[in-house]
Amino acid sequence: MILHILTKAPDSNAATQMQQAVGDRDAVMLIEAAVIAALDPSWTAWQQCHARIFLLSEDLIARGLASIAEVNGLPTLEMNGFVALTEQYEKAVTWY
Amino acid sequence: MMQYGLLVMGAPYSSPAPHSALRFAHAVLARGHQIAGVFFYHDGVHNASLLMAPPQDELNLREAWIELNQQHAVQLDVCIAAALRRGLMSESEAHRHGKQAFNIAPPFELTGLGQLLELQQRADRLITFA
Numbered sequence: 360m361i362l363h364i365l366t367k368a369p370d371s372n373a374a375t376q377m378q379q380a381v382g383d384r385d386a387v388m389l390i391e392a393a394v395i396a397a398l399d400p401s402w403t404a405w406q407q408c409h410a411r412i413f414l415l416s417e418d419l420i421a422r423g424l425a426s427i428a429e430v431n432g433l434p435t436l437e438m439n440g441f442v443a444l445t446e447q448y449e450k451a452v453t454w455y
Numbered sequence: 456m457m458q459y460g461l462l463v464m465g466a467p468y469s470s471p472a473p474h475s476a477l478r479f480a481h482a483v484l485a486r487g488h489q490i491a492g493v494f495f496y497h498d499g500v501h502n503a504s505l506l507m508a509p510p511q512d513e514l515n516l517r518e519a520w521i522e523l524n525q526q527h528a529v530q531l532d533v534c535i536a537a538a539l540r541r542g543l544m545s546e547s548e549a550h551r552h553g554k555q556a557f558n559i560a561p562p563f564e565l566t567g568l569g570q571l572l573e574l575q576q577r578a579d580r581l582i583t584f585a
Contacts, residue, residue: 366472366585391471417478418471438482445580446457446486453583455464455472 361385362448365393366455369402373454378404386448387412388441394418397428405433415441458491459483460578462571464585466498467516468509473502476584477519484527491578492530493520494571495563497585500538503531503563506556524562532574535565 363381365388367373374393381387387408389396394414396402404412416435419425428435436444445451461480465472480490495502507517523529538544538559539552545565549557559565575581 364582366475390475418475438478439486441479442482442486442488445459445582449580451580451582453585455583455585 360448360450362444362451363387364451364453365389366391366453368392369396369399369404374404377454378407380452381408385411386444388415388436388444389413390415390418390441394422394424394428397424397431397433400431400433410434413440413444457488457579458577459488460491460574460581461493462581462583462585463493463495463499463502464497464583466501467507470498470585472584473499473516474514476582477516477523479582479584480523480529490523490527490529492532492570492574493523494574495531495533496537496571497534498541499585500533500541500543503533503538503559504543505558505560521562531563532566532570533559533563534571535567538565 363377363385365374365377397414397419413434413436414428416437419428461476463473463476467473483490502516502520509515520531524531543559544557545559546557
């Protein structure tokens with residue numbers, strides 16, 4: 360069980376490599392530039408990691424994407440929730 | 456309660472990584488955990504520059520790290536190999552290399568990669584910000 364932290368946009372190499380590496384029991388935290396995934400509800404990772412993938416709300420707000428994430432019904436976590444995820448998953452890998 | 460180690464590899468003001476790491480660190484502490492240490496590597500070494508002088512109405516990242524050190528006794532280690540080749544050095548290293556200025560001072564400490572391995576072993580979680 361690994362927590363994957365993606366810091367780059369969904370169309371980046373980092374995102375593609377992460378999607379290849381994510382296992383069935385892994386979770387994904389989208390931070391920094393990765394939160395522009397909020398604009399694309401058809402991104403394959405949303406289905407691939409259903410219920411185990413989250414956008415960092417602070418970074419959504421910083422980019423003016425909080426309302427679009429809500430409209431698209433995408434799951435968000437605050438920094439506190441991000442830390443909680445790292446408590447649950449023993450290993451964390453950052454893709455950048 | 457868990458021990459967290461943070462690896463910071465992004466430069467201040469060009470990468471969002473240091474700011475993310477800092478906010479994460481405060482959230483870790485707010486949840487009752489401890490930060491075993493922060494290791495600055497690659498471009499992350501620029502976080503330690505004594506000569507950093509951002510506008511006064513902006514966050515001074517170096518001072519924010521120092522505050523974390525002073526209030527929560529968080530160790531701040533800087534990779535010496537990454538620092539020297541980017542022109543960051545302590546007073547003693549500046550003397551050794553015949554330089555007229557230095558820009559690394561306590562609480563930041565120049566250390567080797569061994570310190571990162573040690574942090575990894577000491578911490579329950581190691582989170583990378585890059």
